[in-house]
Amino acid sequence: xxxxxxxxxxEAGVSVSTVSRAFxxxxxxxxxxxxxxxxxxxxxxYRPNRAARGLITGKTGNFGVIVPDLxxxxxxxxxxxVQARAREADYAVFLADCxxxxxxxxxxxxxxxxxxxxxxxCSSRMSPSQLERVVGTTSLVFINRQVRDHPAVLMGAAGxxxxxxxxxxxxxxxxxxxxxxxxASWSNRERRRGLRHSARYDMEIVxxxxxxxxxxxxxxxxxxxxxxxxxxxIAFNDLLALGVMSRLAxxxxxxxxxxxxxxxxxxxxxxxxxxxxxxxAMQNERAGRAAVDLxxxxxxxxxxxxxxxxRELDCQLIVRASTGVPARS
Amino acid sequence: xxxxxxxxxxEAGVSVSTVSRAFxxxxxxxxxxxxxxxxxxxxxxYRPNRAARGLITGKTGNFGVIVPDLxxxxxxxxxxxVQARAREADYAVFLADCxxxxxxxxxxxxxxxxxxxxxxxCSSRMSPSQLERVVGTTSLVFINRQVRDHPAVLMGAAGxxxxxxxxxxxxxxxxxxxxxxxxASWSNRERRRGLRHSARYDMEIVxxxxxxxxxxxxxxxxxxxxxxxxxxxIAFNDLLALGVMSRLAxxxxxxxxxxxxxxxxxxxxxxxxxxxxxxxAMQNERAGRAAVDLxxxxxxxxxxxxxxxxRELDCQLIVRASTGVPARS
DNA sequence: GTGAAAGCGCTAACAT
DNA sequence: ATGTTAGCGCTTTCAC
Numbered sequence: 299x300x301x302x303x304x305x306x307x308x309e310a311g312v313s314v315s316t317v318s319r320a321f322x323x324x325x326x327x328x329x330x331x332x333x334x335x336x337x338x339x340x341x342x343x344y345r346p347n348r349a350a351r352g353l354i355t356g357k358t359g360n361f362g363v364i365v366p367d368l369x370x371x372x373x374x375x376x377x378x379x380v381q382a383r384a385r386e387a388d389y390a391v392f393l394a395d396c397x398x399x400x401x402x403x404x405x406x407x408x409x410x411x412x413x414x415x416x417x418x419x420c421s422s423r424m425s426p427s428q429l430e431r432v433v434g435t436t437s438l439v440f441i442n443r444q445v446r447d448h449p450a451v452l453m454g455a456a457g458x459x460x461x462x463x464x465x466x467x468x469x470x471x472x473x474x475x476x477x478x479x480x481x482a483s484w485s486n487r488e489r490r491r492g493l494r495h496s497a498r499y500d501m502e503i504v505x506x507x508x509x510x511x512x513x514x515x516x517x518x519x520x521x522x523x524x525x526x527x528x529x530x531x532i533a534f535n536d537l538l539a540l541g542v543m544s545r546l547a548x549x550x551x552x553x554x555x556x557x558x559x560x561x562x563x564x565x566x567x568x569x570x571x572x573x574x575x576x577x578x579a580m581q582n583e584r585a586g587r588a589a590v591d592l593x594x595x596x597x598x599x600x601x602x603x604x605x606x607x608x609r610e611l612d613c614q615l616i617v618r619a620s621t622g623v624p625a626r627s
Numbered sequence: 628x629x630x631x632x633x634x635x636x637x638e639a640g641v642s643v644s645t646v647s648r649a650f651x652x653x654x655x656x657x658x659x660x661x662x663x664x665x666x667x668x669x670x671x672x673y674r675p676n677r678a679a680r681g682l683i684t685g686k687t688g689n690f691g692v693i694v695p696d697l698x699x700x701x702x703x704x705x706x707x708x709v710q711a712r713a714r715e716a717d718y719a720v721f722l723a724d725c726x727x728x729x730x731x732x733x734x735x736x737x738x739x740x741x742x743x744x745x746x747x748x749c750s751s752r753m754s755p756s757q758l759e760r761v762v763g764t765t766s767l768v769f770i771n772r773q774v775r776d777h778p779a780v781l782m783g784a785a786g787x788x789x790x791x792x793x794x795x796x797x798x799x800x801x802x803x804x805x806x807x808x809x810x811a812s813w814s815n816r817e818r819r820r821g822l823r824h825s826a827r828y829d830m831e832i833v834x835x836x837x838x839x840x841x842x843x844x845x846x847x848x849x850x851x852x853x854x855x856x857x858x859x860x861i862a863f864n865d866l867l868a869l870g871v872m873s874r875l876a877x878x879x880x881x882x883x884x885x886x887x888x889x890x891x892x893x894x895x896x897x898x899x900x901x902x903x904x905x906x907x908a909m910q911n912e913r914a915g916r917a918a919v920d921l922x923x924x925x926x927x928x929x930x931x932x933x934x935x936x937x938r939e940l941d942c943q944l945i946v947r948a949s950t951g952v953p954a955r956s
Numbered sequence: 957g958t959g960a961a962a963g964c965g966c967t968a969a970c971a972t
Numbered sequence: 973a974t975g976t977t978a979g980c981g982c983t984t985t986c987a988c
Contacts (some may be wrong), residue, residue, distance in 0.1 A: 300741065300966055313975045318967055328973060347741045349687065350965035354979045358678070360742075368710065370898065374703040381697065381724040389739065392689075393722035395710040399762035400955040409719065412629065412676045413689075423704075507900055513896055540900040547902070566698070572900055573876070631981060642959045647983055657957060678982035682964045 301344040301475060310338040321346060322411075348390075361593055362410040363415040364403055370511065372563045376420060376441065377585025387594050391416075400424045404432055404487030411436045416593045418442065423482050439593045441585055443484040445496065449586045449607040453485070455562070456576040458578035459492030459617035462532055462560050464625055465576070467501055471530040471558065474568075475523040477542070479534030485533055489562065493532075502526055509538055516541015517548075524549070529557060536561035536568040539575055573618045581611045630673040639667040647687065650675060676912055677719075691739040691746040691921055692719040693732055699840065699866060699892045701911065707748060708915025716923050718744075724781055729753045729811075733761055735883065739767045745922045748772065752811050768804040768922045776935040778925055780917045782814070784891070787907035788821030792890050792943035793859055794905070796830055800859040800887065804852040806871070807836030808863030822861075831948055833857055838867055845870015846877075853878070858886060865890035866898040891942075902947045910940045 307314040312335060312527040319326045335457070352358035363380055365373040377393070382390045392410055396403040400423045407417055416437030422429065424599040429445050432438070435599075440450040466474055476493055479486040486508070492502060504526045509515035511534055520542040522533050533539035539561030543553055551557050553574040561568065590611045636643040641664060648655050651666040656664070677924040681687040692709055694702040701748055706722070713720045721739055725732040728753045736746055745766035751758065758774050761767070795803055807816040823834060833855045838844035841865055852860050852926070862868035868890030870877040872882055880886050882903040890897065893908040917938045925936075 300965095303967095304965080312968080314974080315968085316974060319974085322967075325974075331973080345737060345741055347682075347965055349742055350682055351967070352979090353682065353965080353982090354681055354967045355674075356980085368707040371700050371897070373699065374697045377722075378697040378724060382726075385723075390721055390742065392719055393706075393710070394714075394720070395707060397711075399941065408674060412674060413678055498863065513899055537896065544899055544902070562721045566901070567866065567869060568896075570842055570873055573873070573898070596892060597856070629981095632983095633981080643962080643982080644984080645958060649959085651983075655957075660957080676981055679964090682966090683983045685964085700979080897973070 300347075301342045303344070303346070306335065306342055307337045308345045311334050311340060314519075320489035328370070328493045336574060357597070358413055358415055359413045359555055360390045360392060361386065361590075362394065362404050362407075363420060363509035364396055364410075364416045364417060364422075365420045366398045366403075366423055369397045371565045372535065372537075373420060375564060376586040376589075379583035379588075380418065380590055381586075383587040383590035384585075387590060389590070389594070396423070398423055400428055404428055404559065406585045407435055415597050418589045421483060421485060423480070425482065437511045437593065437596055438588050439596065441589050442488075449469060449592045449594065451585045451609045451611065452488075452609045453580045453582075453585055453613060455485070455489040455492040455613060456495060457492075457581075458562070458615055459489060459532075460496040462576075462578060463493070463496040463498065463501065465528045465617065466560070467474070467498055468531075469530075469558065469562065472500065473502045473504065473524055473526075474530045474532060475504045475506055475528040476508055477519045477523070477531060477533045477538055478505060479509065479511045479538070481508045483511075485562075489534065503616060507534070511535050513536055513537050513541040513544070516543070517545035520545035520549070524551065524557075530560070531558065532560045533562070535561075535563045536575070536577055537566045539577075540568060540572065543572065543575060560615075564613075569618050576615065576617050578613050579616050580603060580613045585609075585611055629676075630671045632673070632675070635664065635668045635671055635673045638671060639664050652904065657702060665675060674942070676812070686926070687742055687744055688717065689719045689721060689734075689743045690919075691723065691743045692748045693723045693725055693735050693739075693746060693751075693855065695725055695727045695732075695752055695928070697724045700896070701805065701864065701866075701892045702749060704893060705915040705918075708912035709747065709919055710915075711912075712916040712919035715843055716919060718919070718923070723754070727752055727809075729757055733757055733918060736761045736764055737769075744926050746875075747918045750767065750812060750814060752809070754811070754907060766922065768918050770918050771817075778921045780914045780921065780938045780940065781817075782911075782914055782940045782942060783823040783910045784814070784818040784942060785907075786821075787891070787942035787944055788861075789825040791824070791905075791907060792825040792827065793829065793915055795859045795861075795887060795889070796827055798859075798887065801829065802831045802833065802855075802857045803859045803861060804833045804835055804855055805839055806848045806852070806856040806860060806862045806867055807834060808838065808840045808867070810837045812840075812863075814891075818863065836863070838863065840864050840867055842866050842870040845872070847875035851875035853880065853886075859889070860886065861889045862891070863891045865882035865894045865904070865906055866892075868906075869897060872901065872904060888942075898945060898947050905944065905946045907942050908945050909942045914938075914940055 320332045394406040420441045421442045561577045569577040649661045723735040749770045751772045784858045898906040
C-alpha cells in the first residue's frame with residue numbers, strides 16, 4: 299500500500315536508480331529528468347523509507363535523547379531546543395525517559411543504538427564504569443556531564459553562583475545553606491565547585507543533602523536549613539527551591555523577609571509565578587540546540603578532527619522581586 | 628562493526644533462520660538449540676536490527692508522539708505516561724514538537740509515517756480538513772481531540788468544572804470570568820461545554836479571550852477580568868492562571884481574598900508552589916498510558932473489531948489553600 | 957526441527 | 973546521464 303521507489307520509477311518511466319539519485323544526489327541527473335521524477339513522486343505522495351535507506355548507508359537520519367525524568371520541567375526545556383535544531387538538520391528524534399535509573403539508561407541506549415546515528419545523554423545518571431560500557435555502542439554527546447574527552451555541552455554554574463553569593467552577601471547574609479542535588483549529578487558537582495570558588499571570608503556555607511531534585515525533597519530540606527539557623531538557602535534547583543518555599547510558608551517563615559531562597563535552572567514559570575524566588579537562569583534551550591550541533595558535526599565531519607567537542611554555556615542570576623531585603627542576621 | 632544475525636549463526640553453528648526463529652518464534656526450535664543460540668547472542672551482544680526487521684514484517688516496533696509545545700508543562704506529564712507504557716509494551720517512541728503549528732504537525736506525521744506503526748496526536752491543532760488529509764497515512768490515536776470515530780483519549784472537564792462552579796458559588800461568587808484558551812483546542816470547547824452545563828441561575832459567567840495558553844497570556848487576561856468586575860477567574864489552564872496571578876499581585880489584588888483563581892491541568896508544581904491557586908487536576912500521565920494502550924490494541928487486534936476506541940478520563944477540583952474566603956461581593 | 961533462498965525498499969558500485 | 977546488479981540485516985516461504 300505504501301508508495302515505493304519502484305512505483306515512482308515505473309510511473310515516471312525511468313529506473314529506480316534515477317529516482318534514487320534525484321533525491322540523494324540531484325546533480326547527477328539531468329535537470330529535466332529530475333523535475334519530472336520529483337514531480338511524479340510528489341504526485342504519488344512518495345516519501346523515501348529512511349529505514350531501508352539506513353540499512354545500506356549505515357545512517358538512519360535519527361538520533362536519540364535520554365533524559366532522567368520528564369516530569370522535571372528542566373528537561374522538557376532542553377528537549378525543546380533539541381527538537382527545534384533536529385528538525386532544522388532534518389533529523390528525527392527518539393526520546394526515552396530512564397526514570398532516574400542508570401540501569402534503565404544503559405538498556406535504553408542499547409535498544410536505540412541500531413536505529414540511530416547517535417544519542418544525546420542528558421544529565422546522565424550512569425556511573426563512570428557504566429558509562430565506559432556504553433561508549434562505543436554509538437556516537438554519544440553529553441549534556442551536563444563530563445566524560446573524558448567526549449563531546450559535551452556543559453552548563454557552567456560558576457558565574458551564576460558567584461552572582462548569587464555576592465547578591466546574598468550584599469543583603470547582609472552571613473550564614474547560607476546549600477542544598478545538594480543527586481550525588482551522581484555533574485551539575486551538582488559543578489554547582490558546589492562554583493560555590494567553593496566563590497567562597498568569601500565573611501560568609502559561612504552549610505552544606506545539606508543530597509536531596510532528590512524534586513518538589514517533594516524541599517520540605518525536609520527546609521526543616522534542616524531552618525534548624526541550621528541560616529538566613530538564606532541556595533537550592534540545587536528550582537523544583538527543590540519551590541518545595542522549600544512551600545514548607546517555609548507552612549512554618550510561617552516569610553520569603554524574602556526572613557529567608558532568601560535561590561534556585562537553579564531555567565524554568566521561567568517558577569520564578570515568574572513565585573517572585574520571591576530568585577533563580578539562576580540556565581540556557582536550557584540553547585544547550586539542547588548545541589548538543590544537536592555537536593552530534594551532527596560529529597557525524598558529518600571526516601571523523602578524525604571533529605572541531606570543538608565541548609560547548610560551555612554560562613548562566614545568570616535573576617532577581618525578580620524583593621529578595622532585596624537584608625538579612626536580620 | 629555491529630553484531631549481525633549472521634555473526635550469531637556462524638558462532639553458534641546454525642543457520643540464520645534458526646537464530647531468527649529463536650527470537651521471533653521460539654516454539655519452532657528445539658529447546659536445546661534455542662538455549663544455545665540465545666546464549667551465544669547474549670555473549671556476542673547481539674541486538675536484532677528493528678529497521679531491517681520492519682522492512683520485511685511491515686511493523687517497526689516504533690510509534691510517534693506529536694505535541695504542540697514542549698515548554699507547556701502539561702505535555703511532558705502526558706509524555707511521561709506515554710514513555711512508561713511504551714517501554715512496557717516494548718515500543719520505542721519518536722517525539723516531535725510542532726510549535727503550535729498545524730502545518731508543521733502534518734509534515735511531522737508524514738515524515739514519521741514510514742518509521743512508525745502509529746502516531747499519537749496530542750491536542751492536535753489541525754483543522755478538520757487537515758486532519759482528513761493525514762488520516763490513513765498511518766494509525767492515529769488522539770489525545771484530547773475528537774475526530775469522527777477515531778480512537779481517542781478524552782480528558783473530560785464536566786466533573787471538574789461543576790466542582791469549580793459549585794465551589795465558587797459556595798464562596799459567594801456571583802460574577803465569574805472564564806478565560807478561553809486556543810480556539811482550535813478541543814479542550815477549550817470541552818471546558819466551555821462543562822461551564823454551560825454547570826450554569827447556575829445565581830451566577831453570571833463572563834467569557835474572555837481567546838488567550839495563548841501560556842504564562843504570557845495571563846497579565847492581559849487579568850486586566851480584562853478586573854475591568855469586568857468579576858470576583859473569580861477560571862482560566863483555561865494553570866499556565867494562564869499563573870500569569871493572571873502574577874498580574875494580580877502587581878496590581879495589588881490579593882488572591883484569594885479579593886479574587887479567586889482556578890486553573891486546569893495537572894502541573895502539580897503550579898498548585899503546590901502557589902497554594903492560593905486552586906486547580907482542576909487532570910490525569911495526564913494516565914492519559915498518556917491509555918493512548919499507548921489504545922494504539923497497541925489497534926495494531927495487535929485483528930483489526931476489524933478493535934474493542935473500545937475511546938477512553939474517557941475525569942478530573943477533580945483541588946483546593947490547596949485558603950481559597951475558602953467568601954467574595955466580598 | 958532446521959537450512960537454503962527469495963526479497964522487503966533502498967543505495968552504491970559497475971556498466972553503458 | 974541513466975540503467976543493471978548486488979546486497980544492507982532480517983523474516984519467511986519452501987524444501988529437507
